[in-house]
Amino acid sequence: MRNKARLFTNFGIILLVIGSSFLAGTIYRSTNTPSFSIKEVFEFPQPQQAILEAHRSVLTYALPPRDLSIELKTNATVDLYLLDDEGRKLWLSEGTLKPVWSVKNTSSQTFTLQLPSRGNYGIKAFNPNNSTVTLDLRGQLYGYERDLLWFSLATTAMGLVITAASRIALLDRYKKLDIPARKTKRGLLHKDLPANFKDFKVKPNEVKHTKQFHELIAWELEEYMAFPILEIIIVIAVCTVLSPTIIETSPALSYSNLLSGIQTIFLFLIFVAGALFCHSYAGSISKGETKMLLSYPVQRGHLFLSKFIVLFTVLFAVYAGVFALQIYLLALNPFEPLFYASLLFVALQLLLVCAISTALSVITKNEILSILVSALLLFGLENVAARISLVSFTGRFTTGFAFVSQQVHGVLPPGAEFSAAPTAGDALLSLFVSIGISVFLFVFSYVYYTRKMEID
Amino acid sequence: MKRSSRFFVAIFLLGFSLLIVTGMRTNSAPHIMSFGNEEGGATAGWVMYPDFLMFPRDFRVDIRANNTVDVYILDEVAARQWNASGTLDAAWTYKDIKQGVFNEHAYSRGAYAILAYLPANATTAIKITLTFFSVEKDLLVASLAIIATDSIAMGISLLIGQKNKNIQKPK
Incomplete structure (x- = not known):
């Protein structure tokens, strides 16, 4: 039971x-409010030359179930219809009009409507006048996807x-x-420590550093990748990496799709990595776990390194594994250089997030505070800085990606917002900024943790 | 939680996430692609349009021309064969078509190209529209297979565990 x-x-x-x-x-x-616009001139009577856009053509858009605002500007009255997928098919096959929304004899006006479901919608306009009508229609989506x-x-x-x-x-x-409830938090009782620590013995003349380190790594894996942490990381990785929009359909430029949705990937990665590292370092200090571990003959340096290595390796392994699926999903060449360049840039940005979170955790020694500060700092930088700015993760990734794309394929990727190819200096800067800051913060955190930090 | 149970849960969640992503990709993958000579393309003879990525989904081919044409959809191998030796081995063939709408299903993911034959003695205007819908079948099958296999394996391991427990219980 x-x-x-x-x-x-x-x-x-x-x-x-x-x-x-x-x-x-x-x-x-919901913060993304895409829009579309149509500008047409209706002539009446219709010109006689063969037009492939037959009179039954419908301008089609894939729309989610959100609120839609349609701003119409005409110089005369028109009839406007919104057809769902079924209505479109009916119109194209039989010429029967069955709109989900319509308005007749309307001129310049703004309409607000709710799209009932996700799918393809068609916009159809009729000019009932015996004259030329200029139509300027702008649609914008807003609100939540219901x-x-x-x-x-x-x-x-x-x-x-x-x-x-x-x-x-x-x-x-x-x-x-009458059974005492199991403690959800691991307390200060030494019996909560794993069994392998009971067998740990100090040999006066020979301290087995390697064995101690391996045991620490095993313990970190069991403690900080316990259910459901690893499972959550897997779900987030799969949902963020595999769902971004396909922006390039040409097989020769398919690698450009690796750039699509990268900001979303980084935002979630920042959140996951930041929370995990803060929980591991600051959380174990504030709960007294670190104090208890250090009461055994465990080196501080080993403890610090084991946490960093385990968490970074697991996070990178999960994300790299999911990224590898993109080779199949985007029909990429398995030896596509940009795929490996992407993995390298993701690894560097992950390293930077880990180093920042670790530094904040060892300084504040408070789990909630360190999570809040690292999230605010990293989210803030990511959202405020431009997509091509070297200050943001997305900017550094995009710069490096665009540079490698230019060198390998001779073209800038379509998703990158560059007017000219980034220079080697920019690419190297994006690389070494991440490495430099990561190394500095890592060394600082290591020295502080092993030599200065007081554990009360 | 036991390690074996945890393993099964992790695999189940992997399959479940893939299933969610399969649903999300119906909106993130391209819906419509158009090919034709509206913007100054060739109007007679054999014409190969730029290749494109296609995913294993259902799609509709809408061919409109003001003359009778032949349209072929080639996979990557067939496109290379055509370019190299002129051998035609199309995945889908539509011959003597002026206007038509066809529903098809792509079975594999990869590069495809459209080849059209426009009558040599006339100027033909043609537009071919591919409209994609439904989910990517390979992702759907993979995610369902992972979930099903994992559920069966988990069920079997639970049964074996229960059996061993019953055997060990003293009567």
């Missing part, structure tokens, strides 16, 4: 995480309900059997 309740709790937590991730994604997507919003709220609510119900059932059972 206890196991079932725990299973339900874990299931509820997973649902909660998925729902929250979707909610965050939905809120983030399907994503409902899904995320429903999943979050289900997760909350299941977690709460299973926790209540678990607590009730503990009360009935």
Whole structure:
């Protein structure tokens, strides 16, 4: 019964995480307000030359279920129709008009409507006048994508309900059997430490550094990659890396799609890496774990390095593994240099995030404070700095990517916002800025942790 | 949580994430591609349009011309063969077409090209529109396969564990 309740709790937590991730994604997507515009001149009667855009043509857009504002400017009255996918097919095949929204005899006006579902929508305009009409139509999407919003709220609510119900059932059972509730936080009791530490013996004449280091690494893996941390990292990596828009359909330039959505990838990576490192360093200090570990003959340097190596390696391995799927999904050549360049740049930016979070954690020694400060600092830089600025992660990645693309393929990638190719100086600067700051902060943190930091 | 259970949960979540991504990619992958000679392309004879990436989805081919044409959709190998030796081995063939709409399904991911034959003794205007819809089938199959295999494996390991527990329990 206890196991079932725990299973339900874990299931509820997973649902909660998925729902929250979707909610965050939905809120983030709502900040993007894409627009489209149509400018047409309707002549009446229609010209006689063969036109391939037959009178049944419909301008089609793939639209999500958001609010749509249509601003119409004409010099006379027109009829305007919005067709969903079914309506479009009906119009193209039979010429029957079945719009989801329509307005007749309208001139310059702004309309607001709600798109009912996600899909392809067609805009059709008719000129009922016996004269030439100039039409200027601008559509803009805003608001939340309702399907994503409902899904995320429903999943979050289900997760909350299941977690709460299973926790209540678990607590009730503990009360009935008079069993003390299991501590959710690892306390100061030495019995919470893993078994391998009980076997650890100090040999007076020979300290086995390597074995100690390996044991520390194993412990860090078990402690800080416990369920559901690794699972959350996998879900976030898959959802952010594999979902960005395909911006280039030419197979020769398919590598440019590696640039698409990179800012979203970095934003989530910053959040995950920052939280994980702060939890590991500052969290273990504030909970007293570090003090307890150091009461054993464990070297501070080994403890510091084991945390850094484990967390960085796992994060990079997960992201690199998911990135590798892009070779298949984008039909890339397995030896495409830009794929490996992308991996290198992602590794460097990840290293920088890890170094910054580590430095903040060892200085503040407070988990919540270090997470907040690193998130504000890194998110702020990422959002305020321009996409091609060397201050932001996206800017450094884009600069390096564009430079390598220019050198290898002779063209700038379509997704990069450069008017001219970045120079070798810019590319090297983007590379060495990341390496330089990372190394400096790493060395600073290491020296501070091993020689200066007081653990109370 | 036991290591084996954790492994199964991690694999399940990997499959589930891929399933979510498959759904999200219906909007992030291209929907419509158009080819033709509206902007000053060739109007007679054999014409090969720029190659493009296609994913294993359902798509609709809309061919409109003011003359009878032949249209072929070639995969990467067939396109190379055509360029090298003129041998035609199309994945999809539409012969003697003036206007038509066809629903097809792409089975593999990769580069494709459109080849058209426009009548040699006339000036032909042609437009070929490919409209893509539905999910990428390979991703869908992969994610469902991972989830199914993992669920079966997890079920079997739970059953084996339960059986061993029953055997060890003293009667």
